[in-house]
Structure formats: structure tokens, C-alpha cells
Amino acid sequence: MxxxxxxxxxxxxxxxxxxxxxxTFLDSAASAQKPKIVIDKMNDMYLHxxxxxxxxxxxxxxxxxxxxxxxxxxxxxxxxxxSSSEIVFTRSATESINLVAASWGHKFLKASDEVLxxxxxxxxxxxxWQVLRDEIGFKLNxxxxxxxxxxxxxxxxxxxxxxxxxxxxxxxxxxxxxIFPLKEIIxxxxxxxxxxxxxxxxxAVHQKIDVKDLDCDFLAFSGHKTYGPTGIGVLYGKxxxxxxxxPYQCGGDMVDTVTYEHxxxxxxxxxxEAGTPAIVEAIGLAEALKxxxxxxxxxxxxxxxxxxxxxxxxxxxxxxxxxxxxxQGKGGVFSFVVDGIHPxxxxxxxxKEGVAVRVGHHCAAPLVKRMGYSSVARASLGLYNTxxxxxxxxxxxxxAKTFF
Amino acid sequence: MTIDELIENFSFLDTWEDKxxxxxxxxxxxxxxxxxxxxxxxxxxxxQSQVWLVPSKEEDRLHFLGDSDAAIxxxxxxxxxxxxxxxxxxxxxxVAVDDIFAKIGxxxxxxxxxxxxxxxxxxxxxxxxxxx
Numbered sequence: 208m209x210x211x212x213x214x215x216x217x218x219x220x221x222x223x224x225x226x227x228x229x230x231t232f233l234d235s236a237a238s239a240q241k242p243k244i245v246i247d248k249m250n251d252m253y254l255h256x257x258x259x260x261x262x263x264x265x266x267x268x269x270x271x272x273x274x275x276x277x278x279x280x281x282x283x284x285x286x287x288x289x290s291s292s293e294i295v296f297t298r299s300a301t302e303s304i305n306l307v308a309a310s311w312g313h314k315f316l317k318a319s320d321e322v323l324x325x326x327x328x329x330x331x332x333x334x335x336w337q338v339l340r341d342e343i344g345f346k347l348n349x350x351x352x353x354x355x356x357x358x359x360x361x362x363x364x365x366x367x368x369x370x371x372x373x374x375x376x377x378x379x380x381x382x383x384x385x386i387f388p389l390k391e392i393i394x395x396x397x398x399x400x401x402x403x404x405x406x407x408x409x410x411a412v413h414q415k416i417d418v419k420d421l422d423c424d425f426l427a428f429s430g431h432k433t434y435g436p437t438g439i440g441v442l443y444g445k446x447x448x449x450x451x452x453x454p455y456q457c458g459g460d461m462v463d464t465v466t467y468e469h470x471x472x473x474x475x476x477x478x479x480e481a482g483t484p485a486i487v488e489a490i491g492l493a494e495a496l497k498x499x500x501x502x503x504x505x506x507x508x509x510x511x512x513x514x515x516x517x518x519x520x521x522x523x524x525x526x527x528x529x530x531x532x533x534x535q536g537k538g539g540v541f542s543f544v545v546d547g548i549h550p551x552x553x554x555x556x557x558x559k560e561g562v563a564v565r566v567g568h569h570c571a572a573p574l575v576k577r578m579g580y581s582s583v584a585r586a587s588l589g590l591y592n593t594x595x596x597x598x599x600x601x602x603x604x605x606x607a608k609t610f611f
Numbered sequence: 612m613t614i615d616e617l618i619e620n621f622s623f624l625d626t627w628e629d630k631x632x633x634x635x636x637x638x639x640x641x642x643x644x645x646x647x648x649x650x651x652x653x654x655x656x657x658x659q660s661q662v663w664l665v666p667s668k669e670e671d672r673l674h675f676l677g678d679s680d681a682a683i684x685x686x687x688x689x690x691x692x693x694x695x696x697x698x699x700x701x702x703x704x705x706v707a708v709d710d711i712f713a714k715i716g717x718x719x720x721x722x723x724x725x726x727x728x729x730x731x732x733x734x735x736x737x738x739x740x741x742x743x
Contacts, residue, residue: 552681
């Protein structure tokens, strides 16, 4: 039984009122709130167990190294990777994607190749490929989404060719809420010999991830969206791929032997973790992932799907509200505009009612433009949201309408 | 209207609802910015709505026209222009804009994280005061 009111008590921030109103947090797609166990775990590490990892031959360093590597094993379990050596800790999902672009991209992409992304990519999975394209000269193709936000499989098939060396694609759009048919995309891409990078920033929050079942080559997600701390991200890569890649940054903790003349590099994942990593953040992330697994990711998905259906129904009853992204089976991300109200004005009024939503282009400016807007409001769900949150949002939108 | 009159008008408004309604009204009363100015050179960046600011100089005094596609932001712009319009560059530099917004009860709108363009607009006005 998924008791959302009890689960909310795990998140200290919801005890806080906002502008004298209940804290109606509907911006988890930007960053999720943290359960107390994550905060406590990180505090505890600093208070009682802190030292650097992979260096000291003393008790504290050995203990924290073991906790850090256990955190890696937790991530491995979370995405169902074959080995914890396939898990690279990064600073963010953005860095994970940049790592693949800089390391794998530089080594394996040539001017005659093609990279295929979708219209629904946020800037983190668009800009690194544009920059690399300008450097290497490959062709960057962009496959379409339909007007309802669903994935245009026909266009994808058309743009996928034997020249395509990489498909870099989101699992779930941060603007439209569309869940992309990853297995089909990956099967088709592999049939043409392309590698596939999945941007799972949104997907990992809402659904169970299984990299073995997906058979993706790379997968990136961030800590702070999955109820963990900021400053930590994950890159999953198939081991043989990671092993074929050169280092991304250089420094300590990623070398095998170093002389003044020459250096040989460590094996993955250490090869990609130069310098002191975000130790406590990695351990905090593992705590968040354990929390998600203990709630049961299928239970979270069921709860959020119910809320999503409820929200879509409630929104459809607001006159003048237009939902952007109405694909079948979409997740809990709702972009919308209301006739006669600028999204920025709407957000000012919602804020006064204690409702947090995001406005603007959501770091996916070309997508928002493709859907016909320059700025939209977005409400997004987390595992702690309730029907009451949706009701408060709807009431606040209706109140905003009386201002204009 | 002077800035003191504006502060007094706001002091009669007890709720945020009334303050926001008055802001929207102030925006509606602002002289319209000709469409020809709603272009990239006059756009103030760093905003979640579109904001435009057009300066001019008459003798030693600066004048500003402004606009936004968002109604509350437009009201906030009208206050900024009331504060800065028809002042010399040195007067512009001397304005304690934070204090004025605090007195009006809208201080939160000047915070950099709000990204509603107000802070960027004030910076731009001060920049124009330097170069014009």
C-alpha cells in the first residue's frame, strides 16, 4: 500500500509553508526534494566517517572507500548493470553526456558519419553534439516528434541509416512528458550498427531502468532529480565500450603508472574519475536510490500514473488552458499555457498561492518553439505529490484568470 | 505621479492580490512601445518574459521607454521607469532602487534568481547612464 501522506513525512521540506500556504511543490522535473535519510546520511558521513577515497591506508579512508564503492554497487543494482565497473560517477547528467561526446565522440566519430537525436532533447543532449559536429564535421540529424508530443517512429526510421554512428535520445521528455519507445529505438539503431545513448534524467525518476533489458550502450541520469544530492551524476556504459575510450579529464586517481615522460591510464570506471570525486554526494545518491527501491519503483509509477490521469482530467476542465504534450502513456510532466495570461505572470500568482511551477523554455528552447511557443508553464510530479496538490494548482490557475 | 505618491498608493493595499492588480493597472497605463522597437537590440536578456528598454537623451537627462509581453512584469517596468526616467547619469547612479522596492513591498522581484528581467533592466539602465 502506497501511503503518500506518510511518504511526504520523509521529506522535511514539506513541513514548511510557502507565503503562508501549504508547500505545493510541482517542479520536481527541475530538481526533486530530498528525503531526510539522504540528508542524514550525508551529514553522518561528514560528522563521523569522512576522509578521501582510494588513497589512505588508515581506517577512515578504508571505510569511506568501501562506502563509496558500495554506492557504485547500489547504482549498478538500480539500473541493473552487469558490473559496477560499468558505472562512472560524474558531476551531473550533463557531464555524463559531455564525457561521451568528448571521449567516445572524439575517438570514434568521423566527418562522414551521422549522429541522430530527437526534437525533444533538452540542451544537455543537443548542444554537446552541435559543438562536436562543428569540430568534426559529421551530420547531426534531428528526428521529429508529432504535434501531440509523441515520437514519430516513421521519421526516425527515415533518418536512421548505416551512416548513423550514434543515436542520443531522451527516455522521457522534460517538456512534453512523452515516454519514448526506447526498446524499439535501440533495436532499430543496433540493426544499423549505431550505438545508443539514453538520456534518462527524467525517466529514471519515474520508471524502473533496466540497461540489460534496454540493451542501451550508454545511459545518463542525475542525482538531484532522483531525490539525491546535487553535484553527482551517473554514466552507465557497456564495459567494452568504456574500455575502448580515452580519458576525459586527467589527474589523480585515474592513472596506472606515471613518470615525467609518460602516463598509462587506469581501467574503467577509474579512468573517467580524475581527481577527488564527489564522495559524500555519491553515497547520498545511493541512499536516495535505496529509498526509491524500498518504496518500490513500480508502486511509484502506479501512484504517479494515477495522479497524471487525474491531472490531465482536471486541466481539461480549465477553460482556456492548453496542454502541450498529450501523447498516450505520458508521464507526470505537464506543460501548458492559459489564454490571455503570460506564463511568467501565471507563475507569480501561483507562487503567492504556495505553488511552485517552472516557466520559460525549460532548457529545451528549440522544442518549445517547435510546439509553437516561446515560453510555457510546467508542472511536474514527484513521488510525494497528491491529488490535493493538483487541486490547489487548479484552484490557483483559476484564481490567476481573475486577474487578467 | 512621483515615486513617493506611488509608495503611498501601495501602502493602502493590504493584500498581494490588490498589489498585483494595481501593478497590472500600472502596466496597462504605460505609454505603448512602438512595435518597431520590439527587436533584438532593445531586448533585455535574462528574463523569463520578453522585456524591451529603449533609452534616449535630452540635454543631460536620460529618458526610457519600456515594455514586456507579461502584464505583471510590465507593471514592474513602469515602476522602474518612474524611478529612473528624466534623471541625469549621476542621479541614476545614486538611486537606491532596492530601498524603493522594499518600501513598495515588492522587494522579492529584484532578486537575481527571479529572472523576471527587473534586475537585468536596472543593470542596463545603469550601463546606459555610463555610456550615454
